[in-house]
Amino acid sequence: MIQQREITLKPRPRGFHLVTGEIMSQFPRLPKTGIVNIFTKHTSCGLTINENADPDVRVDMETIFNHLVPEMTCHRENCGAYINASEQRGHLHGHDRLEYVHTLEGSDDMPAHAKSTLSGVSLTIPITDGRLNLGTWQGIYLCEYRNYGGARKLVVTIIGE
Amino acid sequence: MIQQREITLKPRPRGFHLVTGEIMSQFPRLPKTGIVNIFTKHTSCGLTINENADPDVRVDMETIFNHLVPEMTCHRENCGAYINASEQRGHLHGHDRLEYVHTLEGSDDMPAHAKSTLSGVSLTIPITDGRLNLGTWQGIYLCEYRNYGGARKLVVTIIGE
Amino acid sequence: MIQQREITLKPRPRGFHLVTGEIMSQFPRLPKTGIVNIFTKHTSCGLTINENADPDVRVDMETIFNHLVPEMTCHRENCGAYINASEQRGHLHGHDRLEYVHTLEGSDDMPAHAKSTLSGVSLTIPITDGRLNLGTWQGIYLCEYRNYGGARKLVVTIIGE
Numbered sequence: 146m147i148q149q150r151e152i153t154l155k156p157r158p159r160g161f162h163l164v165t166g167e168i169m170s171q172f173p174r175l176p177k178t179g180i181v182n183i184f185t186k187h188t189s190c191g192l193t194i195n196e197n198a199d200p201d202v203r204v205d206m207e208t209i210f211n212h213l214v215p216e217m218t219c220h221r222e223n224c225g226a227y228i229n230a231s232e233q234r235g236h237l238h239g240h241d242r243l244e245y246v247h248t249l250e251g252s253d254d255m256p257a258h259a260k261s262t263l264s265g266v267s268l269t270i271p272i273t274d275g276r277l278n279l280g281t282w283q284g285i286y287l288c289e290y291r292n293y294g295g296a297r298k299l300v301v302t303i304i305g306e
Numbered sequence: 307m308i309q310q311r312e313i314t315l316k317p318r319p320r321g322f323h324l325v326t327g328e329i330m331s332q333f334p335r336l337p338k339t340g341i342v343n344i345f346t347k348h349t350s351c352g353l354t355i356n357e358n359a360d361p362d363v364r365v366d367m368e369t370i371f372n373h374l375v376p377e378m379t380c381h382r383e384n385c386g387a388y389i390n391a392s393e394q395r396g397h398l399h400g401h402d403r404l405e406y407v408h409t410l411e412g413s414d415d416m417p418a419h420a421k422s423t424l425s426g427v428s429l430t431i432p433i434t435d436g437r438l439n440l441g442t443w444q445g446i447y448l449c450e451y452r453n454y455g456g457a458r459k460l461v462v463t464i465i466g467e
Numbered sequence: 468m469i470q471q472r473e474i475t476l477k478p479r480p481r482g483f484h485l486v487t488g489e490i491m492s493q494f495p496r497l498p499k500t501g502i503v504n505i506f507t508k509h510t511s512c513g514l515t516i517n518e519n520a521d522p523d524v525r526v527d528m529e530t531i532f533n534h535l536v537p538e539m540t541c542h543r544e545n546c547g548a549y550i551n552a553s554e555q556r557g558h559l560h561g562h563d564r565l566e567y568v569h570t571l572e573g574s575d576d577m578p579a580h581a582k583s584t585l586s587g588v589s590l591t592i593p594i595t596d597g598r599l600n601l602g603t604w605q606g607i608y609l610c611e612y613r614n615y616g617g618a619r620k621l622v623v624t625i626i627g628e
Contacts (some may be wrong), residue, residue, distance in 0.1 A: 160406050178308050178310050178463075179308055179310075179463070179465075180465070182342050193423040193426075194422075194423075194427050195349050195419055195423055196349045196419055197420065199408055201407040202408045202416065202419055203380075204407050204408075205406040205407055205408050205416045205419075205420070205422065206398075206419070206420060208405065208406065209375055209416075209417075209420040210420075213374065213375075221324070231360050256457070263423075263424055264424075265426060267341050268428070269345070269428055269430055270322035270345060271310060271343065271345050271461040271463045273310060273312075273426070273461065278345075278461050279347065280346075280347030280348055280349070280459065281347075282348070282349050283347065283348075283349055283427075286423075304308075304465060305308065306308055
Protein backbone atom coordinates (compact mmCIF):
# COMPACT_ATOMS: atom_id res chain seq x y z
CA MET A 146 0.00 0.00 0.00
CA ILE A 147 1.41 3.36 -1.06
CA GLN A 148 0.12 6.77 0.10
CA GLN A 149 1.59 9.95 -1.28
CA ARG A 150 0.91 13.65 -0.85
CA GLU A 151 2.59 17.00 -1.43
CA ILE A 152 2.57 19.35 1.54
CA THR A 153 3.97 22.83 2.12
CA LEU A 154 5.98 23.98 5.13
CA LYS A 155 5.43 27.59 6.19
CA PRO A 156 8.31 30.03 5.52
CA ARG A 157 11.09 30.06 8.12
CA PRO A 158 14.21 32.19 8.60
CA ARG A 159 17.68 30.83 7.81
CA GLY A 160 18.57 28.16 10.35
CA PHE A 161 17.69 24.67 11.52
CA HIS A 162 14.06 24.08 12.49
CA LEU A 163 12.24 21.20 14.16
CA VAL A 164 9.31 20.25 11.89
CA THR A 165 8.32 16.72 12.97
CA GLY A 166 4.92 17.89 14.19
CA GLU A 167 4.12 20.12 11.22
CA ILE A 168 4.78 17.21 8.84
CA MET A 169 3.35 14.24 10.70
CA SER A 170 0.14 15.94 11.89
CA GLN A 171 -0.91 15.83 8.23
CA PHE A 172 -0.66 12.01 8.20
CA PRO A 173 -2.86 10.91 11.10
CA ARG A 174 -3.20 7.31 9.88
CA LEU A 175 0.02 5.43 9.15
CA PRO A 176 0.29 1.78 8.14
CA LYS A 177 1.33 -0.72 10.84
CA THR A 178 4.79 -1.43 9.36
CA GLY A 179 6.76 0.31 6.64
CA ILE A 180 8.77 3.37 5.71
CA VAL A 181 8.08 7.02 4.99
CA ASN A 182 10.14 8.97 2.47
CA ILE A 183 10.12 12.75 2.89
CA PHE A 184 11.58 14.65 -0.05
CA THR A 185 11.98 18.41 -0.47
CA LYS A 186 11.63 19.81 -4.01
CA HIS A 187 14.25 22.55 -3.53
CA THR A 188 18.02 22.90 -3.98
CA SER A 189 18.76 25.46 -1.27
CA CYS A 190 17.30 23.79 1.81
CA GLY A 191 17.69 20.32 3.27
CA LEU A 192 16.17 17.72 5.56
CA THR A 193 17.97 15.94 8.36
CA ILE A 194 17.33 14.15 11.64
CA ASN A 195 18.90 15.51 14.78
CA GLU A 196 18.43 16.37 18.45
CA ASN A 197 14.86 17.36 19.34
CA ALA A 198 15.38 18.74 22.86
CA ASP A 199 17.94 21.54 23.32
CA PRO A 200 17.39 24.47 20.89
CA ASP A 201 21.12 25.29 21.29
CA VAL A 202 21.89 22.33 19.04
CA ARG A 203 20.06 24.09 16.20
CA VAL A 204 22.08 27.28 16.85
CA ASP A 205 25.37 25.36 16.75
CA MET A 206 24.33 23.51 13.59
CA GLU A 207 23.99 26.89 11.88
CA THR A 208 27.46 27.94 13.17
CA ILE A 209 29.01 24.70 11.94
CA PHE A 210 27.37 24.76 8.51
CA ASN A 211 28.50 28.38 8.03
CA HIS A 212 32.01 27.32 9.00
CA LEU A 213 31.87 24.42 6.52
CA VAL A 214 30.61 26.46 3.57
CA PRO A 215 31.43 30.14 4.12
CA GLU A 216 30.00 32.85 1.89
CA MET A 217 33.17 34.76 1.07
CA THR A 218 36.92 34.61 1.04
CA CYS A 219 39.32 37.37 2.07
CA HIS A 220 41.51 38.38 -0.87
CA ARG A 221 43.93 40.65 1.04
CA GLU A 222 47.43 39.37 0.30
CA ASN A 223 48.48 36.41 2.47
CA CYS A 224 45.08 36.21 4.18
CA GLY A 225 42.60 34.01 2.25
CA ALA A 226 40.47 33.42 5.35
CA TYR A 227 36.99 32.03 4.68
CA ILE A 228 34.25 34.12 6.29
CA ASN A 229 30.53 34.72 6.13
CA ALA A 230 28.95 37.96 4.94
CA SER A 231 27.90 38.70 8.52
CA GLU A 232 31.49 38.50 9.74
CA GLN A 233 32.85 40.85 7.10
CA ARG A 234 32.89 43.92 9.31
CA GLY A 235 34.54 42.15 12.23
CA HIS A 236 37.33 40.69 10.13
CA LEU A 237 40.66 42.56 10.11
CA HIS A 238 40.87 42.82 6.31
CA GLY A 239 38.37 44.10 3.75
CA HIS A 240 36.66 41.56 1.49
CA ASP A 241 36.12 42.62 -2.03
CA ARG A 242 34.77 39.68 -3.96
CA LEU A 243 33.06 36.33 -3.65
CA GLU A 244 34.89 33.04 -3.98
CA TYR A 245 32.13 31.55 -6.12
CA VAL A 246 31.14 31.84 -9.78
CA HIS A 247 27.40 31.36 -9.17
CA THR A 248 26.72 34.63 -7.31
CA LEU A 249 23.81 36.32 -9.10
CA GLU A 250 21.22 35.21 -6.55
CA GLY A 251 23.10 36.59 -3.51
CA SER A 252 26.00 35.55 -1.32
CA ASP A 253 23.85 33.05 0.59
CA ASP A 254 22.75 31.16 -2.54
CA MET A 255 25.73 29.06 -3.62
CA PRO A 256 26.56 28.07 -0.02
CA ALA A 257 22.90 27.02 0.29
CA HIS A 258 23.25 24.68 -2.70
CA ALA A 259 26.35 23.06 -1.22
CA LYS A 260 24.84 22.71 2.25
CA SER A 261 21.80 21.09 0.65
CA THR A 262 24.03 18.35 -0.75
CA LEU A 263 25.82 17.95 2.61
CA SER A 264 22.63 17.34 4.59
CA GLY A 265 20.65 15.80 1.73
CA VAL A 266 17.14 16.63 0.54
CA SER A 267 15.31 13.49 1.59
CA LEU A 268 14.83 11.18 4.57
CA THR A 269 13.63 7.59 4.81
CA ILE A 270 12.30 6.72 8.27
CA PRO A 271 10.83 3.44 9.53
CA ILE A 272 7.19 3.12 10.62
CA THR A 273 6.57 0.60 13.43
CA ASP A 274 3.23 -0.20 15.11
CA GLY A 275 1.58 2.62 13.17
CA ARG A 276 4.04 5.28 14.35
CA LEU A 277 7.22 6.96 13.10
CA ASN A 278 9.98 4.93 14.75
CA LEU A 279 12.33 7.75 15.73
CA GLY A 280 14.69 7.50 18.70
CA THR A 281 13.77 9.35 21.90
CA TRP A 282 15.97 12.31 21.04
CA GLN A 283 15.38 12.42 17.29
CA GLY A 284 13.34 14.97 15.40
CA ILE A 285 13.02 16.00 11.75
CA TYR A 286 14.80 19.26 10.88
CA LEU A 287 14.10 21.54 7.98
CA CYS A 288 17.51 23.05 7.22
CA GLU A 289 16.74 26.48 5.76
CA TYR A 290 19.95 27.63 4.09
CA ARG A 291 18.62 30.80 2.39
CA ASN A 292 18.14 34.08 4.27
CA TYR A 293 14.59 34.26 2.87
CA GLY A 294 13.73 30.83 1.51
CA GLY A 295 9.95 31.15 1.57
CA ALA A 296 7.52 28.24 1.86
CA ARG A 297 9.05 24.83 1.12
CA LYS A 298 7.32 21.99 -0.72
CA LEU A 299 7.69 18.38 0.41
CA VAL A 300 6.57 15.12 -1.16
CA VAL A 301 5.72 12.52 1.45
CA THR A 302 5.51 8.88 0.30
CA ILE A 303 4.41 6.16 2.71
CA ILE A 304 4.97 2.50 1.84
CA GLY A 305 3.54 0.01 4.30
CA GLU A 306 1.13 -2.73 5.16
CA MET B 307 6.32 -8.09 1.63
CA ILE B 308 7.79 -6.04 4.48
CA GLN B 309 10.05 -7.42 7.24
CA GLN B 310 11.19 -5.18 10.07
CA ARG B 311 13.25 -5.67 13.19
CA GLU B 312 15.18 -3.61 15.73
CA ILE B 313 18.71 -4.80 16.42
CA THR B 314 21.50 -3.51 18.64
CA LEU B 315 25.14 -3.02 17.67
CA LYS B 316 27.68 -3.67 20.41
CA PRO B 317 29.47 -0.59 21.84
CA ARG B 318 32.46 0.65 19.85
CA PRO B 319 35.07 3.37 20.46
CA ARG B 320 34.96 6.67 18.57
CA GLY B 321 35.77 6.08 14.92
CA PHE B 322 34.52 4.43 11.74
CA HIS B 323 33.69 0.72 11.97
CA LEU B 324 32.80 -1.90 9.38
CA VAL B 325 29.52 -3.53 10.49
CA THR B 326 28.13 -5.22 7.36
CA GLY B 327 28.50 -8.68 8.88
CA GLU B 328 27.13 -7.82 12.32
CA ILE B 329 23.97 -6.41 10.71
CA MET B 330 23.31 -8.80 7.84
CA SER B 331 24.02 -12.03 9.76
CA GLN B 332 20.77 -11.26 11.60
CA PHE B 333 18.81 -11.39 8.33
CA PRO B 334 19.68 -14.77 6.82
CA ARG B 335 16.72 -14.81 4.43
CA LEU B 336 16.28 -11.80 2.16
CA PRO B 337 13.64 -11.43 -0.57
CA LYS B 338 14.76 -11.99 -4.18
CA THR B 339 14.46 -8.31 -5.22
CA GLY B 340 13.96 -5.16 -3.17
CA ILE B 341 15.57 -2.69 -0.81
CA VAL B 342 16.73 -2.63 2.78
CA ASN B 343 16.54 0.52 4.89
CA ILE B 344 18.87 0.65 7.88
CA PHE B 345 18.12 3.47 10.33
CA THR B 346 19.95 4.36 13.54
CA LYS B 347 17.84 5.79 16.38
CA HIS B 348 20.58 8.15 17.65
CA THR B 349 21.73 11.70 16.95
CA SER B 350 25.45 11.33 17.67
CA CYS B 351 26.43 8.48 15.39
CA GLY B 352 25.84 7.84 11.70
CA LEU B 353 25.68 5.20 9.00
CA THR B 354 27.53 5.34 5.70
CA ILE B 355 28.87 3.10 2.96
CA ASN B 356 32.57 3.17 2.22
CA GLU B 357 35.69 1.14 1.47
CA ASN B 358 35.67 -2.33 3.05
CA ALA B 359 39.29 -3.37 2.49
CA ASP B 360 42.04 -1.08 3.84
CA PRO B 361 41.53 -0.18 7.52
CA ASP B 362 43.57 2.99 6.89
CA VAL B 363 40.52 4.46 5.14
CA ARG B 364 38.64 4.30 8.45
CA VAL B 365 41.54 6.06 10.20
CA ASP B 366 41.59 8.85 7.61
CA MET B 367 37.81 9.23 7.76
CA GLU B 368 38.17 10.02 11.48
CA THR B 369 40.92 12.58 10.69
CA ILE B 370 38.79 14.21 8.01
CA PHE B 371 35.60 14.37 10.07
CA ASN B 372 37.55 15.90 12.98
CA HIS B 373 38.97 18.46 10.56
CA LEU B 374 35.46 19.22 9.24
CA VAL B 375 33.84 19.67 12.66
CA PRO B 376 36.50 20.50 15.24
CA GLU B 377 35.73 20.52 18.94
CA MET B 378 37.21 23.88 19.89
CA THR B 379 38.42 27.21 18.57
CA CYS B 380 41.50 29.11 19.69
CA HIS B 381 40.54 32.53 21.04
CA ARG B 382 44.06 33.98 21.36
CA GLU B 383 44.08 37.27 19.42
CA ASN B 384 44.64 36.84 15.67
CA CYS B 385 44.61 33.03 15.91
CA GLY B 386 41.09 31.58 15.68
CA ALA B 387 42.38 28.18 14.56
CA TYR B 388 39.91 25.32 14.82
CA ILE B 389 41.31 22.36 16.75
CA ASN B 390 40.20 19.22 18.51
CA ALA B 391 40.42 18.68 22.25
CA SER B 392 43.22 16.18 21.70
CA GLU B 393 45.32 18.77 19.86
CA GLN B 394 44.96 21.40 22.58
CA ARG B 395 48.33 20.72 24.21
CA GLY B 396 50.23 20.66 20.92
CA HIS B 397 48.80 23.94 19.73
CA LEU B 398 50.92 27.06 20.26
CA HIS B 399 48.18 29.02 22.04
CA GLY B 400 46.01 28.17 25.02
CA HIS B 401 42.30 27.51 24.43
CA ASP B 402 39.96 28.86 26.98
CA ARG B 403 36.45 28.20 25.75
CA LEU B 404 34.36 26.16 23.36
CA GLU B 405 33.00 27.55 20.13
CA TYR B 406 29.61 25.93 20.71
CA VAL B 407 26.60 26.77 22.87
CA HIS B 408 25.51 23.15 23.38
CA THR B 409 28.45 22.00 25.55
CA LEU B 410 26.97 20.41 28.67
CA GLU B 411 27.42 16.84 27.41
CA GLY B 412 31.14 17.23 26.67
CA SER B 413 33.30 18.69 23.89
CA ASP B 414 32.69 15.67 21.63
CA ASP B 415 28.89 15.98 21.77
CA MET B 416 27.97 18.92 19.53
CA PRO B 417 30.51 17.89 16.85
CA ALA B 418 28.92 14.43 17.01
CA HIS B 419 25.49 15.89 16.22
CA ALA B 420 26.84 17.81 13.23
CA LYS B 421 28.81 14.83 11.90
CA SER B 422 25.65 12.75 12.20
CA THR B 423 23.90 15.12 9.80
CA LEU B 424 26.89 15.11 7.43
CA SER B 425 26.97 11.33 7.06
CA GLY B 426 23.28 10.76 7.65
CA VAL B 427 21.57 8.29 9.96
CA SER B 428 20.08 5.90 7.44
CA LEU B 429 20.97 3.88 4.35
CA THR B 430 18.82 2.40 1.60
CA ILE B 431 20.57 -0.46 -0.23
CA PRO B 432 19.27 -2.62 -3.11
CA ILE B 433 18.66 -6.37 -2.70
CA THR B 434 19.27 -8.43 -5.85
CA ASP B 435 18.99 -12.22 -6.21
CA GLY B 436 18.43 -12.53 -2.47
CA ARG B 437 21.61 -10.68 -1.52
CA LEU B 438 22.65 -7.15 -0.56
CA ASN B 439 23.81 -5.65 -3.87
CA LEU B 440 26.88 -3.78 -2.65
CA GLY B 441 29.86 -3.08 -4.91
CA THR B 442 32.99 -5.21 -4.48
CA TRP B 443 34.67 -2.58 -2.30
CA GLN B 444 31.63 -1.38 -0.38
CA GLY B 445 30.82 -2.07 3.25
CA ILE B 446 28.44 -0.59 5.82
CA TYR B 447 30.13 1.68 8.37
CA LEU B 448 28.87 2.61 11.80
CA CYS B 449 30.27 6.12 12.32
CA GLU B 450 30.71 6.41 16.09
CA TYR B 451 31.16 10.11 16.78
CA ARG B 452 31.06 10.02 20.62
CA ASN B 453 34.08 9.02 22.69
CA TYR B 454 31.87 6.57 24.59
CA GLY B 455 28.69 6.13 22.57
CA GLY B 456 27.59 2.78 24.01
CA ALA B 457 25.41 0.24 22.20
CA ARG B 458 23.57 1.61 19.16
CA LYS B 459 20.03 0.68 18.14
CA LEU B 460 19.11 0.16 14.49
CA VAL B 461 15.76 -0.39 12.79
CA VAL B 462 16.11 -2.60 9.70
CA THR B 463 13.20 -2.57 7.22
CA ILE B 464 13.23 -4.90 4.22
CA ILE B 465 10.80 -4.33 1.34
CA GLY B 466 10.88 -6.96 -1.39
CA GLU B 467 9.23 -9.73 -3.30
CA MET C 468 5.49 -4.01 -7.91
CA ILE C 469 9.26 -3.84 -7.89
CA GLN C 470 11.46 -3.25 -10.97
CA GLN C 471 15.22 -3.33 -10.70
CA ARG C 472 18.10 -3.00 -13.12
CA GLU C 473 21.81 -2.28 -13.11
CA ILE C 474 22.94 0.40 -15.52
CA THR C 475 26.33 1.97 -16.29
CA LEU C 476 27.09 5.67 -16.61
CA LYS C 477 29.75 6.58 -19.17
CA PRO C 478 33.12 7.80 -17.76
CA ARG C 479 33.29 11.45 -16.78
CA PRO C 480 36.12 13.72 -15.58
CA ARG C 481 36.38 14.79 -11.93
CA GLY C 482 33.53 17.14 -11.11
CA PHE C 483 29.77 17.34 -10.69
CA HIS C 484 27.67 16.17 -13.65
CA LEU C 485 23.97 16.35 -14.45
CA VAL C 486 22.82 12.79 -15.27
CA THR C 487 19.02 12.85 -14.88
CA GLY C 488 18.47 12.17 -18.59
CA GLU C 489 21.10 9.46 -18.92
CA ILE C 490 19.53 7.54 -16.03
CA MET C 491 15.81 8.07 -16.58
CA SER C 492 15.81 7.51 -20.37
CA GLN C 493 16.51 3.87 -19.51
CA PHE C 494 13.25 3.63 -17.54
CA PRO C 495 10.56 4.79 -20.00
CA ARG C 496 7.67 3.26 -18.06
CA LEU C 497 7.37 4.21 -14.38
CA PRO C 498 4.55 3.17 -12.05
CA LYS C 499 1.86 5.77 -11.28
CA THR C 500 2.91 6.31 -7.65
CA GLY C 501 5.99 5.21 -5.73
CA ILE C 502 9.68 5.77 -5.19
CA VAL C 503 12.89 5.13 -7.08
CA ASN C 504 16.13 4.29 -5.30
CA ILE C 505 19.33 4.98 -7.24
CA PHE C 506 22.45 3.44 -5.71
CA THR C 507 26.04 3.65 -6.94
CA LYS C 508 28.26 0.61 -6.32
CA HIS C 509 31.45 2.65 -5.77
CA THR C 510 33.20 4.32 -2.83
CA SER C 511 34.87 7.23 -4.63
CA CYS C 512 31.91 8.89 -6.33
CA GLY C 513 28.52 10.01 -5.08
CA LEU C 514 24.97 10.88 -6.04
CA THR C 515 23.15 14.04 -5.07
CA ILE C 516 20.30 16.29 -6.16
CA ASN C 517 21.07 19.90 -6.97
CA GLU C 518 20.49 22.82 -9.34
CA ASN C 519 19.85 21.76 -12.94
CA ALA C 520 20.14 25.14 -14.70
CA ASP C 521 23.36 27.14 -14.23
CA PRO C 522 26.51 25.06 -14.93
CA ASP C 523 28.43 27.45 -12.63
CA VAL C 524 26.78 25.71 -9.68
CA ARG C 525 28.60 22.50 -10.64
CA VAL C 526 31.91 24.41 -10.86
CA ASP C 527 31.40 25.90 -7.39
CA MET C 528 30.40 22.52 -5.94
CA GLU C 529 33.82 21.21 -7.03
CA THR C 530 35.54 24.22 -5.40
CA ILE C 531 33.60 23.73 -2.17
CA PHE C 532 34.16 19.98 -1.94
CA ASN C 533 37.90 20.49 -2.54
CA HIS C 534 37.87 23.09 0.23
CA LEU C 535 36.05 20.67 2.55
CA VAL C 536 38.35 17.70 1.95
CA PRO C 537 41.72 18.94 0.66
CA GLU C 538 44.30 16.55 -0.70
CA MET C 539 47.34 17.74 1.25
CA THR C 540 48.49 19.70 4.23
CA CYS C 541 51.45 22.11 4.38
CA HIS C 542 53.95 20.97 6.98
CA ARG C 543 56.21 24.05 6.95
CA GLU C 544 56.48 25.24 10.55
CA ASN C 545 53.53 27.38 11.70
CA CYS C 546 51.68 26.90 8.39
CA GLY C 547 49.51 23.77 8.34
CA ALA C 548 47.29 25.15 5.58
CA TYR C 549 45.10 22.59 3.83
CA ILE C 550 45.51 22.66 0.07
CA ASN C 551 44.82 20.57 -3.02
CA ALA C 552 47.51 19.02 -5.19
CA SER C 553 46.68 21.52 -7.93
CA GLU C 554 47.34 24.46 -5.58
CA GLN C 555 50.72 23.16 -4.45
CA ARG C 556 52.80 25.35 -6.78
CA GLY C 557 50.85 28.53 -6.00
CA HIS C 558 51.17 28.09 -2.25
CA LEU C 559 53.96 30.02 -0.51
CA HIS C 560 55.44 26.96 1.21
CA GLY C 561 56.53 23.62 -0.17
CA HIS C 562 54.45 20.53 0.69
CA ASP C 563 56.34 17.42 1.39
CA ARG C 564 53.87 14.81 2.54
CA LEU C 565 50.23 13.84 2.56
CA GLU C 566 48.04 14.21 5.58
CA TYR C 567 46.44 10.82 5.03
CA VAL C 568 47.50 7.25 5.73
CA HIS C 569 45.59 5.72 2.79
CA THR C 570 47.65 7.22 -0.06
CA LEU C 571 48.71 4.32 -2.30
CA GLU C 572 46.00 4.98 -4.89
CA GLY C 573 46.91 8.66 -5.41
CA SER C 574 46.30 11.95 -3.65
CA ASP C 575 42.74 12.19 -5.00
CA ASP C 576 41.69 8.81 -3.60
CA MET C 577 41.22 9.29 0.15
CA PRO C 578 39.49 12.68 -0.35
CA ALA C 579 37.20 10.89 -2.84
CA HIS C 580 36.17 8.34 -0.17
CA ALA C 581 35.37 11.11 2.33
CA LYS C 582 33.44 13.18 -0.21
CA SER C 583 31.47 10.07 -1.10
CA THR C 584 30.27 9.83 2.51
CA LEU C 585 29.47 13.57 2.60
CA SER C 586 27.19 13.48 -0.46
CA GLY C 587 26.06 9.88 -0.02
CA VAL C 588 25.94 7.08 -2.58
CA SER C 589 22.19 6.72 -3.00
CA LEU C 590 19.05 8.75 -3.62
CA THR C 591 15.39 7.99 -2.99
CA ILE C 592 13.07 10.12 -5.14
CA PRO C 593 9.24 10.10 -5.30
CA ILE C 594 7.35 9.05 -8.44
CA THR C 595 4.03 10.85 -8.99
CA ASP C 596 1.63 10.41 -11.93
CA GLY C 597 4.14 8.18 -13.66
CA ARG C 598 6.99 10.70 -13.50
CA LEU C 599 9.97 11.50 -11.30
CA ASN C 600 8.62 14.17 -8.93
CA LEU C 601 11.62 16.49 -8.87
CA GLY C 602 11.30 20.23 -8.24
CA THR C 603 11.59 22.61 -11.21
CA TRP C 604 15.25 23.32 -10.50
CA GLN C 605 16.31 19.86 -9.35
CA GLY C 606 18.46 17.41 -11.27
CA ILE C 607 20.41 14.26 -10.39
CA TYR C 608 24.17 14.79 -10.14
CA LEU C 609 26.87 12.17 -10.46
CA CYS C 610 29.63 13.48 -8.19
CA GLU C 611 32.85 12.16 -9.74
CA TYR C 612 35.50 12.56 -7.06
CA ARG C 613 38.37 10.71 -8.81
CA ASN C 614 40.51 12.33 -11.51
CA TYR C 615 39.88 9.27 -13.71
CA GLY C 616 36.97 7.37 -12.19
CA GLY C 617 35.92 5.44 -15.29
CA ALA C 618 32.41 4.12 -15.95
CA ARG C 619 30.18 4.01 -12.87
CA LYS C 620 27.65 1.27 -12.08
CA LEU C 621 24.23 2.10 -10.63
CA VAL C 622 21.46 -0.12 -9.29
CA VAL C 623 18.04 1.41 -9.90
CA THR C 624 15.12 -0.01 -7.87
CA ILE C 625 11.57 1.20 -8.52
CA ILE C 626 8.81 0.43 -6.03
CA GLY C 627 5.34 1.53 -7.05
CA GLU C 628 1.81 0.71 -8.01
